[in-house]
Amino acid sequence: MAYLLELHETAVVPYLLALDLSSEGREALNRGLRIIAEHGDTFIGDPDRRVAPGSDCFQVEWVFRDPATRVIHVLRFIVSDAAAPFGVLRVVYAEDLT
Numbered sequence: 001m002a003y004l005l006e007l008h009e010t011a012v013v014p015y016l017l018a019l020d021l022s023s024e025g026r027e028a029l030n031r032g033l034r035i036i037a038e039h040g041d042t043f044i045g046d047p048d049r050r051v052a053p054g055s056d057c058f059q060v061e062w063v064f065r066d067p068a069t070r071v072i073h074v075l076r077f078i079v080s081d082a083a084a085p086f087g088v089l090r091v092v093y094a095e096d097l098t
Contacts, residue, residue, distance in 0.1 A: 005037035006090040015094050021073075025066030029075070032062030033091070036079060040089050044081050056082040057092065073098050 007013050021029060036043065043049055049058040062075045078093035 001041050001087070003037050003040040003084065003087055003089045005033055005040075006088060007033075008090065008092050012091050012094045019073075019096060020069075020071075022066050022068030024068050025064075025071075025073070028064040028066065029062070029073075032060075032064065032075065032077075035062070036060055036077065036089065036091070040081070040084065043079070044084060051078060056080050061097075071098070 007016070016029065019025075019029070043058050043060055046058070047053075049060065051057045051059055057078050057080050060077045060079060062077065063072065064075075065072045074097040076093075076095045076097055077091050080090045080092050083090065
């Protein structure tokens with residue numbers, strides 16, 4: 001099932017906008033976010049991705065190289081599936097581990 005993916009307005013959106021990415025790097029970042037939305041059931045169903053047992057949050061790491069700068073980025077997303085029954089996943093935290 002594909003989900004609508006929301007980004008936390010104050011914690012995630014400003015952080016992602018501030019990342020030093022080229023336009024091609026932003027496209028790679030957006031591909032990672034689309035993968036979370038399109039394959040949410042796979043992530044939801046994997047207990048090893050849970051931040052804690054019984055938590056409504058799971059984590060996803062997205063590794064990509066910015067084609068213009070050649071910098072490799074490792075982004076960690078924490079995603080809440082509390083609204084998954086309504087077709088919504090929400091990225092509540094993002095961090096560039098590079």
